[in-house]
Amino acid sequence: MAWRDAVRLSSVAYVELSLQAIYAFRQGNVLPAHRSQDLVGRARRRVLQSKVIIAFVLGVLALGASTALRASRQIVATGIVPATLPVGLFDAGVVTGLLSLDIAFLWWTGLQVIPTFLSSGVLPVLEPLPIDDATLRRTAALLYLRLFDLPALTMLVATPVFVGLALGPVAGLAVVPGVLAAVAFALALSLLTGRFFVRRVQGARGGGGSTLVRWGYLVLWVIPAFAMFGFVVAAPAFFSFLEHLATSGSSVGWNLLLATYPFALAALPALAAGGSTGFGFPTGAFVVAAAAVGYAALTGYAALWTLASVRSLGTTPALPAASAPVGRRSVAPTGPAFAVLTKDLRIASRTPGYAFLILLPILDAVAIGLWTYVAASGSSGALSVGIAAVTIAALLATFFGPAFFAIEVNAYSYGQTLPLSNRSVLLGKVALVTLMYAVAAGLVLGLTLLRVFDPGLFLVFALAELPAVVAASFFELGVLFWRARRRGLPIVSLYSGQWYAVLITIPGLVLAGAPILLFHLLSADGGSPALAGMGLLALLELSICAPFALGGRES
Amino acid sequence: MGASDPAAGAPPLSIAGLSVAYGERTAVDRLSLEVRSGEIYGLLGSNGAGKSSTIKAIVGLVRPAAGAIRVFGIDPVAHGLRAKERMGYVPETSLLYEALTPREFLEFVASVRHLAPAVASERVRTYATAFRLDGEIEEPIATLSNGTRQKVLIVAALLHQPSLLVLDEPLNSLDPRSVRLMKELLAGYVRETGRGVLFSTHTMEVAEQLCHRVGILDRGVLRAEGSLAGLRERVAEGDATLERIFLRLTEEEAGVAEAIRSLGGS
Numbered sequence: 048m049a050w051r052d053a054v055r056l057s058s059v060a061y062v063e064l065s066l067q068a069i070y071a072f073r074q075g076n077v078l079p080a081h082r083s084q085d086l087v088g089r090a091r092r093r094v095l096q097s098k099v100i101i102a103f104v105l106g107v108l109a110l111g112a113s114t115a116l117r118a119s120r121q122i123v124a125t126g127i128v129p130a131t132l133p134v135g136l137f138d139a140g141v142v143t144g145l146l147s148l149d150i151a152f153l154w155w156t157g158l159q160v161i162p163t164f165l166s167s168g169v170l171p172v173l174e175p176l177p178i179d180d181a182t183l184r185r186t187a188a189l190l191y192l193r194l195f196d197l198p199a200l201t202m203l204v205a206t207p208v209f210v211g212l213a214l215g216p217v218a219g220l221a222v223v224p225g226v227l228a229a230v231a232f233a234l235a236l237s238l239l240t241g242r243f244f245v246r247r248v249q250g251a252r253g254g255g256g257s258t259l260v261r262w263g264y265l266v267l268w269v270i271p272a273f274a275m276f277g278f279v280v281a282a283p284a285f286f287s288f289l290e291h292l293a294t295s296g297s298s299v300g301w302n303l304l305l306a307t308y309p310f311a312l313a314a315l316p317a318l319a320a321g322g323s324t325g326f327g328f329p330t331g332a333f334v335v336a337a338a339a340v341g342y343a344a345l346t347g348y349a350a351l352w353t354l355a356s357v358r359s360l361g362t363t364p365a366l367p368a369a370s371a372p373v374g375r376r377s378v379a380p381t382g383p384a385f386a387v388l389t390k391d392l393r394i395a396s397r398t399p400g401y402a403f404l405i406l407l408p409i410l411d412a413v414a415i416g417l418w419t420y421v422a423a424s425g426s427s428g429a430l431s432v433g434i435a436a437v438t439i440a441a442l443l444a445t446f447f448g449p450a451f452f453a454i455e456v457n458a459y460s461y462g463q464t465l466p467l468s469n470r471s472v473l474l475g476k477v478a479l480v481t482l483m484y485a486v487a488a489g490l491v492l493g494l495t496l497l498r499v500f501d502p503g504l505f506l507v508f509a510l511a512e513l514p515a516v517v518a519a520s521f522f523e524l525g526v527l528f529w530r531a532r533r534r535g536l537p538i539v540s541l542y543s544g545q546w547y548a549v550l551i552t553i554p555g556l557v558l559a560g561a562p563i564l565l566f567h568l569l570s571a572d573g574g575s576p577a578l579a580g581m582g583l584l585a586l587l588e589l590s591i592c593a594p595f596a597l598g599g600r601e602s
Numbered sequence: 603m604g605a606s607d608p609a610a611g612a613p614p615l616s617i618a619g620l621s622v623a624y625g626e627r628t629a630v631d632r633l634s635l636e637v638r639s640g641e642i643y644g645l646l647g648s649n650g651a652g653k654s655s656t657i658k659a660i661v662g663l664v665r666p667a668a669g670a671i672r673v674f675g676i677d678p679v680a681h682g683l684r685a686k687e688r689m690g691y692v693p694e695t696s697l698l699y700e701a702l703t704p705r706e707f708l709e710f711v712a713s714v715r716h717l718a719p720a721v722a723s724e725r726v727r728t729y730a731t732a733f734r735l736d737g738e739i740e741e742p743i744a745t746l747s748n749g750t751r752q753k754v755l756i757v758a759a760l761l762h763q764p765s766l767l768v769l770d771e772p773l774n775s776l777d778p779r780s781v782r783l784m785k786e787l788l789a790g791y792v793r794e795t796g797r798g799v800l801f802s803t804h805t806m807e808v809a810e811q812l813c814h815r816v817g818i819l820d821r822g823v824l825r826a827e828g829s830l831a832g833l834r835e836r837v838a839e840g841d842a843t844l845e846r847i848f849l850r851l852t853e854e855e856a857g858v859a860e861a862i863r864s865l866g867g868s
Contacts, residue, residue: 166700251742377719377723377726377727378705378708378709378712378719378722378723378726379709379719379723380709380712380713380715380716380717380718380719380722381713382713383713383714383716385713386709386710386713386714389709389710389713390699390702390706390710393701393702393706394699394701394702396701397701397742397744398701460658460663460693460697461691461693461697461698461699461755463661463662463663464661464662464663464686464689464691464693465686465711465714465715466682466683466684466686466687466714466715467714468683471714
């Protein structure tokens with residue numbers, strides 16, 4: 048068979064993949080009785096919507112980088128970057144940031160879609176058919192490429208155009224190798240981590256020790272995605288580092304940086320735009336050129352490897368342990384709400400998309416906590432950073448809360464047949480959000496304690512904010528439950544056109560943020576009144592939101 | 603639950619005038635039936651006859667377009683939790699929490715059903731041994747075979763010893779040993795006062811061996827209902843198998859003969 052057959056087969060498989068991505072029938076969702084018309088069309092539209100959103104974000108990133116490149120002098124004047132940093136290095140730094148964010152975002156997208164790709168079972172359906180190996184391999188590769196098509200195309204078009212508008216057409220062309228490498232590496236990394244997921248996470252045995260190991264793997268997996276957030280926070284420090292290395296660092300260190308991915312490829316448009324000052328000639332230019340050739344070769348290898356390996360990923364079942372001893376057969380039933388919490392944590396421990404949502408606020412707290420430990424000059428500095436860390440943890444936990452409702456899509460039809468009240472489900476989800484906040488705040492406190500020996504104010508701040516986080520969760524999830532009950536539908540996925548799951552986070556963030564805002568407004572008059580006001584407002588929010596969410600009797 | 607059920611006076615299941623529709627398509631049309639105490643009721647039908655839609659309406663997965671369902675006198679639409687507490691359900695397809703192990707899944711079900719730890723553990727041990735699940739109890743469900751998943755679902759349905767078991771093609775993926783075990787288990791299950799089983803299948807042999815009464819569903823309509831002897835009388839064939847009765851009542855006997863001829867058979 049020819050490529051034409053592979054295109055035809057992948058188109059058919061893509062329709063099935065879209066249907067499963069949105070309606071998740073193979074994960075246990077039930078056919079929506081009153082919406083059975085045009086399921087396929089609706090699923091395809093929603094998948095397209097998701098891709099458009101991701102492509103839009105990538106386009107905005109490219110536009111933002113272009114704006115920064117055009118306003119380099121004004122940015123230097125603001126003091127965000129060192130005044131002595133040469134323009135060429137600033138340009139290379141901005142493009143490095145853009146390429147890093149591109150690869151992180153596309154990889155993160157891959158992390159989200161690969162579990163769907165695996166659970167949809169579209170490739171195993173094709174395997175028994177009389178189709179030759181080459182066609183099956185091509186079909187799998189084309190199907191995989193279609194998962195990323197619009198975002199990847201946006202990167203490939205928007206980045207050269209926006210960089211070209213800022214630095215000139217030659218620079219626009221010179222950024223193409225960097226973008227191609229970012230796409231190829233992101234797709235390869237998605238596949239690698241997807242294989243890792245199948246082998247080490249999805250197929251891992253149960254039990255406490257194994258659960259801890261799985262969470263360990265998931266932390267490792269989340270860190271690259273977390274880099275997306277971290278890069279924005281660390282940008283000023285990165286430019287200072289660049290300036291330091293270029294002006295007073297060793298030539299070995301500088302040349303190593305020039306050869307590092309993605310800086311080597313990001314230097315190409317800067318050099319093409321004529322901003323060569325600071326790179327070091329001729330050695331620096333030679334290092335950049337040699338590294339760029341090396342990365343181009345690696346890009347080709349990554350692309351070929353990805354296209355050849357997709358089929359094995361799509362058809363490899365999750366493997367159980369080789370030996371299967373008699374497992375523990377005792378069970379420890381708990382209350383229904385706690386059972387929901389435990390179930391969600393267990394599902395997340397084998398589902399990277401959900402694990403990411405739980406780990407992001409916690410890792411954020413760890414990162415800022417470490418920053419506090421390393422950089423804070425005194426108690427007051429450490430305290431303000433610690434408070435900022437807790438604030439971000441509270442807002443992130445609030446923002447991701449609605450996504451945990453999507454876990455309910457797992458075996459949704461079976462879950463609906465159990466005598467599990469909405470109240471129990473709601474309490475379980477709110478407990479999860481509260482746990483995330485508590486763990487994040489606890490970690491910050493632990494790390495801050497190493498530098499600050501009077502944690503009282505920090506502890507009271509974290510506790511005063513707690514009712515607001517719980518109130519925000521009650522509000523967000525209460526509204527989502529009310530809507531789902533009214534329409535008789537599960538919320539399938541935050542990333543599948545369910546706009547209200549995103550929209551509801553806006554009032555949620557207001558609820559979580561209002562006590563913090565009040566604290567800052569009142570803190571000029573001293574700590575105690577500010578904390579008292581903050582705590583009272585948070586409790587008031589909770590006293591309104593909890594009855595709203597938990598109201599209404601079920602029998 | 604079980605024998606001391608406060609609603610034990612009412613039949614385990616009664617359905618009156620039930621209709622289920624998916625958009626324009628009617629899957630079940632004004633169906634009425636009753637599962638009596640101590641009875642295994644077999645719901646027979648071809649693929650797409652409406653068996654699964656009927657069961658989904660009973661267990662609360664599909665909202666009926668019309669009609670009434672009562673589980674021990676309780677309306678599962680208005681009082682879903684109370685009705686679900688009395689039911690155990692095995693779905694047609696083994697769609698479970700793939701990311702959990704069977705032990706974790708059964709622990710979740712036991713929690714939702716408010717079982718005491720000692721009781722739940724004892725039942726998990728008993729059923730896991732009976733269905734030979736010991737080796738797989740700590741493996742993720744995603745890695746298990748269809749038959750093993752089906753066994754997990756059966757254990758989950760039995761865990762709280764429900765008064766009404768609703769089983770949608772429960773024997774489909776099971777090995778012969780487990781099929782035999784399941785038949786014995788169900789036969790013994792309804793001997794306890796106040797219990798009933800609704801059992802959907804298209805395997806006539808199983809229904810013939812197991813069910814006290816059967817209902818024959820065809821394109822959403824109940825064509826006939828009764829004991830095997832009663833149905834034989836109805837088709838006026840004293841020694842007819844259930845398969846023959848089914849084909850006669852659904853008016854498919856001639857169609858099957860025609861299909862066999864077209865395939866080159868005798």
